[in-house]
Amino acid sequence: MNSSSLFDLIGLVVGFVLTLMVFxxxxxxxxxxxxxxxxxxxxxxxxxxxxxxxxxxWQRYLIPLIQNPGENFAITAPGFVLGIWLLLxxxxxxxxxxxxxxxxxxGVAAGTVxxxxxxxxxxxxxxxxxxxLNISTRNSLQLSNSGLDLIVWMINGLFVVFGSVxxxxxxxxxxxASCQSSALNGIILRMAQIxxxxxxxxxxxxxxxxxxxxxxxxxxxxxxxxxxxxxxIGLFFLDINL
Amino acid sequence: MRVAAFFILVLVVVLALYIGPDQSSPVLQMPAPAAVxxxxxxxxxxxxxxxxxxxxxxxxxxxxxxxxxxxxxxVQLQRQGVFVTAVSSSISGALIIExxxxxxxxxxxxxxxPWRVQNLGYLPGGPAGLLAFALEPARIIPVDVIEQKTxxxxxxxxxxxxxxxxxxxxxxxxxxxxxxxxxxxxxxxxQSEIELLMVSAQSAGGD
Numbered sequence: 001m002n003s004s005s006l007f008d009l010i011g012l013v014v015g016f017v018l019t020l021m022v023f024x025x026x027x028x029x030x031x032x033x034x035x036x037x038x039x040x041x042x043x044x045x046x047x048x049x050x051x052x053x054x055x056x057x058w059q060r061y062l063i064p065l066i067q068n069p070g071e072n073f074a075i076t077a078p079g080f081v082l083g084i085w086l087l088l089x090x091x092x093x094x095x096x097x098x099x100x101x102x103x104x105x106x107g108v109a110a111g112t113v114x115x116x117x118x119x120x121x122x123x124x125x126x127x128x129x130x131x132x133l134n135i136s137t138r139n140s141l142q143l144s145n146s147g148l149d150l151i152v153w154m155i156n157g158l159f160v161v162f163g164s165v166x167x168x169x170x171x172x173x174x175x176x177a178s179c180q181s182s183a184l185n186g187i188i189l190r191m192a193q194i195x196x197x198x199x200x201x202x203x204x205x206x207x208x209x210x211x212x213x214x215x216x217x218x219x220x221x222x223x224x225x226x227x228x229x230x231x232x233i234g235l236f237f238l239d240i241n242l
Numbered sequence: 243m244r245v246a247a248f249f250i251l252v253l254v255v256v257l258a259l260y261i262g263p264d265q266s267s268p269v270l271q272m273p274a275p276a277a278v279x280x281x282x283x284x285x286x287x288x289x290x291x292x293x294x295x296x297x298x299x300x301x302x303x304x305x306x307x308x309x310x311x312x313x314x315x316x317v318q319l320q321r322q323g324v325f326v327t328a329v330s331s332s333i334s335g336a337l338i339i340e341x342x343x344x345x346x347x348x349x350x351x352x353x354x355x356p357w358r359v360q361n362l363g364y365l366p367g368g369p370a371g372l373l374a375f376a377l378e379p380a381r382i383i384p385v386d387v388i389e390q391k392t393x394x395x396x397x398x399x400x401x402x403x404x405x406x407x408x409x410x411x412x413x414x415x416x417x418x419x420x421x422x423x424x425x426x427x428x429x430x431x432x433q434s435e436i437e438l439l440m441v442s443a444q445s446a447g448g449d
Contacts, residue, residue, distance in 0.1 A: 026248040048333045051364055059389065112370040112426070120425030206417070213307050213415055220306030222255040 009235070016228040019221050129164045132157035163198045170195030281439055284409060285315070290323035292408040293398060295379075297365075297423065298330045298338050299414035305338065309345060311441050312413050316346045320357050325397060327407070329362040329383065331372065331419065336363035336387045360396040363387035373426045379403055404430060413441040 021036035061080055064072040086105075088098040131137040138153060169191035274282075288294065296319075300308050319326055328339040339361045346357055362383045365375055375382045380393045380400035393400040404410070404427070412423045420440055428438055 023248075026245055044334075051333055051336070052366075055364055055387070056366060059385070109368065109370055112373050116369060116373065116422070116425030116429070119429040121421055124424075124428065213304055216307040216310075217303055218251065219255050222252055223259060226256055226259050 012228050016225060019225050129160055132160040166191045166195035167198055284437060284439060285318050288322050288324045288408055293325045293406050295407040295410045296326050296328045297412040299332060299412060299419040301332055302334050302338055304415045308413060308415055313349055315441060325358045327360045329365050331365050333364055336361060360391050361387045369422050369426055372422060376404055376427045376430055409437050409439060411439045
């Protein structure tokens with residue numbers, strides 16, 4: 001057995017044993033499960049630290065600074081100083097001093113996310129909803145104009161517009177209890193109820209997606225364990241090389 | 243109850259593995275959605291001189307779910323000889339990209355057509371990091387993960403930024419990641435000809 005096959009075998013056995021240890025949770029919280037999860041957390045934290053040290057600290061800050069200090073100092077130094085300043089958060093006594101870099105971090109992140117949400121989500125989605133029943137948009141997509149296709153497209157567009165309006169009614173125009181006698185308020189409250197239904201369906205789809213992902217991961221691990229068992233049987237009892 | 247459910251699920255999976263796929267059962271013929279057809283057409287429009295930015299934004303635990311959609315896409319890119327620049331906002335990104343390369347090599351078994359890929363690895367900084375990368379990619383990640391191949395080595399023009407790429411493809415299992423790419427990279431399409439495509443565990447399509 002060469003070294004590559006030996007490492008494959010070790011990887012196979014370790015993976016198989018760790019999978020069984022995680023599956024042991026089905027019998028309740030136990031030492032084997034905790035050992036496996038702590039191992040994963042430790043390995044993940046160690047890997048993350050190594051990646052950050054190598055790709056960020058070394059590649060982005062130190063290498064440019066060593067190679068061309070004159071040109072790169074002004075770009076790398078502020079980030080480096082702010083990063084070290086942020087480490088004061090770890091100390092209960094000095095953590096308040098780190099509020100400035102933290103404020104900068106949160107401010108930049110919030111500005112980026114809000115700007116992106118406006119330009120990348122809100123405006124395009126509003127435009128798409130407005131164009132859901134716009135025949136010229138449909139023509140620009142060069143879709144078939146047969147009768148049935150047109151009806152399906154129209155129903156789809158109506159559904160999108162109706163769903164958007166009722167969702168907005170649920171979030172923004174729920175109506176207040178004090179003016180429930182108003183006819184308009186009654187309509188908005190009914191629309192809000194329908195919007196609640198749309199939201200429930202959307203959350204149900206998200207949950208199904210999460211459940212589907214978990215099930216797929218489970219199937220993958222059972223498949224891995226099944227194949228590992230047969231490979232180990234083949235290796236140790238039938239003398240078949242990996 | 244929990245133990246019973248576990249063993250039933252294991253039994254179903256093992257039985258499916260033991261019996262294998264039923265070749266005699268009829269294949270359900272359904273027309274592909276317009277978004278999937280559009281996605282496929284975008285891929286067919288690529289040539290061997292095209293460059294694609296591929297973002298693999300998922301954790302290694304979800305690779306089984308994502309690979310179902312991802313592998314046919316990678317096979318198609320490999321067949322067309324497209325040069326792929328891969329990046330990930332997951333800290334395990336470099337490994338995910340390498341694993342995708344290995345899975346591709348194992349599934350095609352075609353050593354004559356190696357996957358032309360530049361593995362940029364982890365893109366830090368969340369939405370702000372992604373925006374910075376979208377504006378000046380070659381400055382944010384100047385070399386690949388093994389510090390050997392620069393953008394120029396890969397046949398890309400560092401000054402051209404995202405205009406180097408004919409397509410940006412994001413493969414993710416997370417709606418948050420999809421919206422982050424759409425929000426940070428999507429608006430740039432007004433200034434250039436970037437096409438942004440998404441691959442989720444469920445389907446594929448344009449944004």
